[in-house]
Amino acid sequence: MTKPKDLVQGTLDLLILKTLALEPMHGWAIAQRIRQISGDVLRVGQSALYPALHKLEQHGWIKSEWKISETNRRAKYYSLTRVGRKALADEAENWERLSAAISALVRAV
């Protein structure tokens, strides 16, 4: 019901965009990928994932299309748009700056 508490608001968008930068994926695969790459630290529940996906699509950052999945069933695949790619670059840069600032602060105090 709640969004992952350790995910800073807005980071989920970044994670999704980053994941999709590799290749088009369906929702479940996105969740799996985030979990694997983060070494099980980040677990995205679908309660957060799907609203985020639909919001990004509405923004025009990602687009969706129905394809046959690896398990031979119809699944909705999301991929980055050109605008999305630019947004990803911006978001990533923002994130770098923010996390650098935060870790600097955490170490200093």
Add this chain to the structure above:
Amino acid sequence: MSRWLTQIRLAVRSLFRRPQVDRELDEEFQYHLEREIEENLHRGLAPEEARYAAMREMGAIAKNKEESRDARRLNWIQDLVQDLRYGLRMLRKSPRFTAVAIFTLAIGIGATTAIFSIVDSLLLRALPYPDARRIVRIWNTFSPRGMTELTASEPEFLEYHQSQTLARVAGFALGSLTLTGRGDPARLSVSWGTSDFFDVLGIQPAIGRSFSADELEPGNGQVVILSHHLWEDRFGSDPSIIGKSVILNGKACTVIGIMPATFRFPSGEIDLWQPLHIAANSSNLGNHYLNLVGDLKPQVSLEQSKAEMETLLARIEQKYPAYYSGAVGLGVNLVPLREQMVGNVRPTVLVLMAGVAFMLLIACTNIASLLLAHGEVRKKEIATRIAIGASRARIILQLLAENLVLFLAGGAAGLAVAYLGLKLAPVEQSLPLQQLGTPSLDFRVLSFAAIICVSTGFLFGLIPALKTSQPQLNEILKENGRDAMGSRHHVRTRSLLVMSEIAFSVVLLAGAGLMIASLMRLLGVQLGFDSANVVTMRLSLPELRYPNGRFATFYRDFQEKVRGIPSVKAVAIVNQLPMSEVMANSSFEVEGWQLEAGTNIANTQVISPDYFSVMGIPLVRGRALDERDLNPAPSPVVVNQTLARKIWPNEDAIGKRLRLKADAPWLTVVGIASDIKNEGSSKATKPELYFLYTEKPFGLWADLRSMTLVVRTSSEPQRIVNAIRGELNGLDPDLPIYKVQTLGEIVSASTSQTRLPALLLSVFAGIALLLAAVGVYGVLAYTVAQSTHEIGVRMALGAPRQQILKSFLGHGIRWAAIGGSAGLVAAFILVRFMRSMLFEVRPYDPTIFLSVAGVLGIVVLLACYFPASRATRVDPMVALRYE
């Protein structure tokens, strides 16, 4: 660019192909669920377990879907339509609530719309002249006597005409003419205008043309332009009337044009316009008959132009020093056209608008309180919706949409109220709507009503929506919601609403009280004459057929005939009736006095011998005028008490002599008439002179061919009028009688400026008080119902009924005290805007404020008594078992 297109495509898709979008959402979630189950199986869970775990992981699917949909943020149109439909259904489901709410709103919005339509036609709507803001009326002023609207003479007009700050100056005179040869003879109002008359206003005839330069030359003025209403009524809107001639005062005049219906200058009563020639070398200083109108040049301010006009006035004063020597203190004033038309009623109209706005506020507050109570009933329904995943914003929007349905329905019903209100309220006779057009429910007014509906619906629906949507799920769902914290909270909000209603009512009550007191004082004024059973009518003899030496004889014969009608008790004629708009007056000299010319001014009444007995005006001393006084001329005069007291304070006025000017004969005072309110109930009585009617009243300038017949009768006025018409027909079938009124009507019309706001404010205050009482009743009844259990306990513990009653009445008293004091303070601040509308009542009249407080207290206590006494009838056994 393509991004926008995508967004729009998605929006359209989810709006119009919702089922498909929903199906896809379902499919997407289903796919996710299946993959999750597979994953769990893979990790070695049993099938049941795997499925259950996946479901748990997924969380509330329905909620996720709602959120995913919300993420698209494009459902609002769909939602709105759905909500409106739902709102209608809810309203149908609770018909009593709906009926009360719509009725309340209909009255509030309807009255507001009606008053706004009046405000719009008087103050807001553009005047029907292209550059109306630059048009000014030009008046001479005479500060020593406080005169601000004096008409000008021809030489003054010629001087002002040379103004550099005004693009044009036109003069016009007002009068009336008799139209014959087309059905019954009719008396028509006419305006004679100089060459620039139509150009100043920027309007040309709708059909035909205006006056040519040639027609403005002396002797060529036998042309006429018709008003739209005259053309419609008398000439059947026949355009071929142009070029034909009509008979006016016995002379043939060619119709050359018809003005548009919107042209109402100088007033909506004008039927005809004719050219006015003023000789460029006119030296007619004594006849001040010209009204002036001009248009300011661009970039010129009113003050600049006024300053210039005063220098022009100074110039003409130097040119004719002998004439102007006695008139030190003459000035010029420019008044913008709209100010001229509505200046004196502006405060009335604004006060009425404020009054009706207060009433609307009370109505809306009542609705808000009702909605809160209604929200209590629906607590469970809303809690359920929140529990299955609707966001609070979504619920608020839905409640707002429902309220909107309610307010729109109220507004629609309100339009009917507005329509009826405008028909029934006597606005036409009290406000100068003649000049500006009747208020109607046109597009502007309808838009206003719509804006009022939506904005009040939003504002007053928001608090209930916020409160109702506050989720206290556990408490509400767990138990029956009795005595939950939420409802206590609602009662607090509703008490606040009730107190503000009381405060608003107090403001309205104070306003209404002041107006009613003014009206009572006004109606209580001793007029000095008996207005019952007197019929009046006017007639004018055309000069062509009634040359000098003929018209006095006609009036004597006519009065003789009327006197012969059965049920006529007495007959007289007079040049000006009491309470007519303009009183003719004249300066006079007193024998043995060395006074500056122009110091003594008196209204000049020219009467036939029976005037005092027809009007019921007693003579204080001496005798009335009679037929014997006609010979030898000059006849004596009667003066009123005010004049006698002013001129001969310590002497007997009888036998004293006065004259109108140096070359006129001396006239002896033979009687003193009792004072009457000749200029209206609210005006002080001025010195007055009564002359016996003859053709040449010794230096008095007056049109004695036009006189008013006054008839005291013992029967129904209308029948008498027909009989008089018959007698007149026998004497001269071509003479119309016009302005047929009873004296009672004239008197009542003279108080309409006070009567209208008194009536309307009383109605508003009455409704406001009723609404506030309903509000008080509703909230207290609700509180009592909510506290049944508590009352039961208290009674079981031995509390006397008296004490229960007191504790609930206490609520009401507190509301009345707090709301009432706030209202009195607000009223104290606001009533000063009514100062100009009051008559012999101070805005801070303590009696009125005390009465307001008293009325309010009684009404609030009454409204509280019924629910409070119900509380005392609670049966403790039942109340406790209810648990």
